Amino acid sequence: MNLEDVKVGAKVMIRDLKGKEEVIRRVEAMGLRRGRSVEVLQKLGRTILLKLNNSRIVISKDIARNIYVE
Amino acid sequence: MKSEEKNIKVALVGNPNVGKTSLLNHLAGTTLRVGNWPGVTVEKKEGKTFYNGYTIYFIDLPGIYTLEPLSEDEYIAYRFLTEEPPDMILNVIETPNMERDLFLTAELLELGIPMVLVLNMIDEAQKLGVDVDTERLEELLGLKVVKTNGRTGVGIKDILTAIVETYEKKITPKEIRYSEDLERLLTSLRESVKETKQQLIKKLLAHKEYLHEIERLYGKPAQQVIRENRFAFAHGLYNEVVKRKPITSTDITTLLDRFLLHPYIGTVVFFLIMFILFKVSFDFSKPFMDWLDGFLNDFVSPALGLALIELGMPDLVLRFFSEAVIGGVGFVLTFTPLIAVIYLLLSFLEFTGYLPRIAFLMDRVMHRLGLHGKSLIPLLLGFGCNVPAIVATRTMESKRDKLLVIAMIPFMSCPARLVVFSFFAITFFKNPALVIFSLYILGIVIALITAITLRKTILRGSLEHFVMELPPYRLPTLRLLFGVVWVYLKDFLYRAGTLIFAVSILIWLSMNLPPGVEKPEDSIAGKVGKALIPIFEPIGIKDWRVSTSLIPAFLAREIVLSSMATIYLAEGTKKKEEFSLSESAKEQLFGLLSATKEAFYSLINPLPRTFEVSEEYSNLRSVVSKSMDELSALSFMIFILIYTSCLGTISVMWREAGKKFALGFLIYSFLMAWLSAFIVYKVGSML
Ligand SMILES: Nc1nc2c(ncn2[C@@H]2O[C@H](COP(=O)(O)OP(=O)(O)OP(=O)(O)O)[C@@H](O)[C@H]2O)c(=O)[nH]1
Ligand SMILES: [Mg+2]
Numbered sequence: 001m002n003l004e005d006v007k008v009g010a011k012v013m014i015r016d017l018k019g020k021e022e023v024i025r026r027v028e029a030m031g032l033r034r035g036r037s038v039e040v041l042q043k044l045g046r047t048i049l050l051k052l053n054n055s056r057i058v059i060s061k062d063i064a065r066n067i068y069v070e
Numbered sequence: 071m072k073s074e075e076k077n078i079k080v081a082l083v084g085n086p087n088v089g090k091t092s093l094l095n096h097l098a099g100t101t102l103r104v105g106n107w108p109g110v111t112v113e114k115k116e117g118k119t120f121y122n123g124y125t126i127y128f129i130d131l132p133g134i135y136t137l138e139p140l141s142e143d144e145y146i147a148y149r150f151l152t153e154e155p156p157d158m159i160l161n162v163i164e165t166p167n168m169e170r171d172l173f174l175t176a177e178l179l180e181l182g183i184p185m186v187l188v189l190n191m192i193d194e195a196q197k198l199g200v201d202v203d204t205e206r207l208e209e210l211l212g213l214k215v216v217k218t219n220g221r222t223g224v225g226i227k228d229i230l231t232a233i234v235e236t237y238e239k240k241i242t243p244k245e246i247r248y249s250e251d252l253e254r255l256l257t258s259l260r261e262s263v264k265e266t267k268q269q270l271i272k273k274l275l276a277h278k279e280y281l282h283e284i285e286r287l288y289g290k291p292a293q294q295v296i297r298e299n300r301f302a303f304a305h306g307l308y309n310e311v312v313k314r315k316p317i318t319s320t321d322i323t324t325l326l327d328r329f330l331l332h333p334y335i336g337t338v339v340f341f342l343i344m345f346i347l348f349k350v351s352f353d354f355s356k357p358f359m360d361w362l363d364g365f366l367n368d369f370v371s372p373a374l375g376l377a378l379i380e381l382g383m384p385d386l387v388l389r390f391f392s393e394a395v396i397g398g399v400g401f402v403l404t405f406t407p408l409i410a411v412i413y414l415l416l417s418f419l420e421f422t423g424y425l426p427r428i429a430f431l432m433d434r435v436m437h438r439l440g441l442h443g444k445s446l447i448p449l450l451l452g453f454g455c456n457v458p459a460i461v462a463t464r465t466m467e468s469k470r471d472k473l474l475v476i477a478m479i480p481f482m483s484c485p486a487r488l489v490v491f492s493f494f495a496i497t498f499f500k501n502p503a504l505v506i507f508s509l510y511i512l513g514i515v516i517a518l519i520t521a522i523t524l525r526k527t528i529l530r531g532s533l534e535h536f537v538m539e540l541p542p543y544r545l546p547t548l549r550l551l552f553g554v555v556w557v558y559l560k561d562f563l564y565r566a567g568t569l570i571f572a573v574s575i576l577i578w579l580s581m582n583l584p585p586g587v588e589k590p591e592d593s594i595a596g597k598v599g600k601a602l603i604p605i606f607e608p609i610g611i612k613d614w615r616v617s618t619s620l621i622p623a624f625l626a627r628e629i630v631l632s633s634m635a636t637i638y639l640a641e642g643t644k645k646k647e648e649f650s651l652s653e654s655a656k657e658q659l660f661g662l663l664s665a666t667k668e669a670f671y672s673l674i675n676p677l678p679r680t681f682e683v684s685e686e687y688s689n690l691r692s693v694v695s696k697s698m699d700e701l702s703a704l705s706f707m708i709f710i711l712i713y714t715s716c717l718g719t720i721s722v723m724w725r726e727a728g729k730k731f732a733l734g735f736l737i738y739s740f741l742m743a744w745l746s747a748f749i750v751y752k753v754g755s756m757l
Contacts, residue, residue: 020535022138023537025136025138025297026135028297029170029173030170030539031169031170041324041331042327042331044333044430044433045433045434045437046433046434046536047443049430049540053166053167054167054200054542055166055167056323056539056540056541056542057537057540058443058536058540059535060535063536
């Protein structure tokens, strides 16, 4: 499953990140790393709001599509 | 004895929005811009302090997540660290998100520069149940660790002590050990003891054979292996030093976001907040502005006149003071309350963390324009002042987006324009608040037209991915809030005292030259203004006094008012009135009290007070209202709104986007301004 399909309110664990290298580098540095658990707080239009640990991150769905979770 | 120069150069480095600038402001007494969203600092800034016989120079850098920069502001931080390494790095960490932040720490440690680790936002960490064992952290990394609160300034002194101790004892952090195979390869590349880990990694990444070797050993590309090693370091260290206590209270941010980021409720609340902002900035400041206006005209001016007559000054000096100084500079100063209130409200918005949330809410709208929600942040900042807003586009990763946003920002109406609007709208219209509101909307519409046109022509291209961090809601301290407002006010007052003052003198002189000029329209000012009339006549500006004021207004828009005031007053006749100093003073004091009462009362009145217009007009209002009608006033305001009549904006555009862009934009904005004013004027005349 990828992060785009996760329902609002659900908590999932990140398995893998794919896609453009520079995008992966960025989101990983912001905390979206393998093995971390994230909660989907809100989906709005083309973006998704995530909570990981104590930070909140907005990513566009094209990135979320490349993040595999379980 | 010759005193030795003891300087320490310290760079503040850390993720965005962790409180670097807040700490610097406490450390060095600076008043640099702080705000609760990532990307506030986009330029290298400095501050210094003296401590224990040392001069410590601090360099504040834009926040970065990694040492692999993508946007311009990140390059600024990266280049500084790699090209002119400081004596020491002050690595600021947002303690509640320590694991994330330690990734950058790993990269910084690879640089081999001495470091002091600052665990900031310790107050929030405590609330979230994050407890850090500093001694263990110091021991593991071999450096000094300080806990601070950048909001209140707790722990600031400890930073200074730690810096000096690190410097004197030459404390250098322990080298990080990555996984065995990686370390083996790195060590084999070492040619001198001086080489830093960063240099070794660079060598490794350029070494074809080793890259293959790593892929073979780990089954992944070397880049990724190195990155994962840094993550592992961060993760391991975090688990080693952080004890998490369970907490029961729900987080206020989560609670608020449930409403404020709700697709429907959030949008409604957004418009409500904007309405309140608009209403309060007007209604609260208006009584004070009216009072100041009266104070200046009915008290300061006659009192000064009296004093000058006592001193036996000639009539020309008297006129100079009442027309150029009080009329021109003083008139602009009467708008100080409006400027203060609007900046107070805007700064509050910036401090709470609502600003990036607007970007999230409005992403759908921005997307239609081919922009990210994130680009809304510079646009919103434009309502405060276009100049820093344009600089703020440095956080954007794509050049196309950046140019697109820069071309939109100047149409966001800033307080300088509001000052002009409030004068004209109140003088000419029954419903000034509505007129001004429509002007703001018109500015936004022109920005949209500009963006769409550019996107379809010279700035094509598709949208890139979008990532943004949303900070927790925070409250500023009152000291912080008023400090920021004071910085803006000082700037406004300074401009009034220098630029506007100088322009008023020039205008006044040109009204009185050539010497002995009889009719004002024969003066230099009159001739220049009249020469411009053919350009402005089609948009309803037929009076040379108005067209003349537009020339110096290119320096800053509010100058249009000071110039008009000077011109009109120099022309007008004055009526002499009886004036008693003591009685007037008493009157003014009572006036101020009732203005204060009225201002606070307006806060509990839900309807905008500015809908109701007072009957009495000040001197200038009544003369201006005779030389223009409603329609030409409207057309004039539209012209002022759209034409980028602001030297500061054009010059920062020049710096950030290039000469061609800036000059092209200036012409474009003039044409758009003229055309819009023309259409409104013509359509209006037909009705
Ligand atoms: N509660 C709390 N808030 C803090 C603390 N330190 C800073 N802040 C707030 O955090 C926000 C960000 O502070 P800044 O100093 O602008 O952060 P910065 O690291 O310079 O941010 P960028 O320039 O965007 O990288 C502001 O709203 C500060 O008032 C702290 O220790 N505790
Ligand atoms: Mg900063």
